[in-house]
Amino acid sequence: GDSVTQMEGPVTLSEEAFLTINCTYTATGYPSLFWYVQYPGEGLQLLLKATKADDKGSNKGFEATYRKETTSFHLEKGSVQVSDSAVYFCALPSSGNTPLVFGKGTRLSVIA
Amino acid sequence: GAGVSQSPSNKVTEKGKDVELRCDPISGHTALYWYRQSLGQGLEFLIYFQGNSAPDKSGLPSDRFSAERTGGSVSTLTIQRTQQEDSAVYLCASSLAGLYNEQFFGPGTRLTVL
DSSP, X not given: OOEEEEOOOOEEEETTOOEEEOEEEEOSSOOOEEEEXXXXXXXXXXXXXXXXXXXXXXXXXXXXXXXXXXXXOOEEESSOOGGGOEEEEEEEEOXXXXXXXXXXXXXXXXXX | OOOOEEEOSEEEEOTTOOEEEEEEOOTTOOEEEEEEEETTTEEEEEEEEETTSOOBOTTOOSTTEEEEEGGXXXXXXXXXXXXXXXXXXXXXXXXXXXXXXXXXXXXXXXXEEO
16 A cells, blocks of 8 residues: 655754755555644644645745655755744555555754 | 634543544535544544545444544544553544545544543
């Protein structure tokens, strides 16, 4: 079945540092790919998505590019802020259906 | 309008008791999903409702788990004879349609089984 592998962290960065959280996937065909974020004490929110190969999703300074040749959807941000501290989940729709398959999540802590 | 709401926000129960968790999706969303988030397992899909179709129950971990969705709106997840391994955060999400639409998540219900 379809699956997602992401670096598990935790990741601790200083403010204004560059962030990369790796995500690779195994899927039949070319599904949409998502990054969700869970801030402390809150529910999951969609951060960005890409619906086809070579698409770049972006939001709040975060970017991820759908790379079919490497089956990757790495999340990047050029300059993180303390407010970016959260758990980040890479996800895709499960094979032949729409419930999402999630990576295990990466906890990011940004210190001032 | 309001987002997805879930109740209760926290539930503590004794092993062997039954619990009911409620989800109110966003009005007009035809698809509703239940997930479970636990420390050891990450986020797991449990069950999915799409319109009037039969639900996809392929993620339910045992026959102690069941869910219904009344009138295409509110959903209740029931866990019978709870076990300690059922302790987790239960998340509900809804979306406009089944395929590739953004899923909007509720804040979750934290279930603790003593």
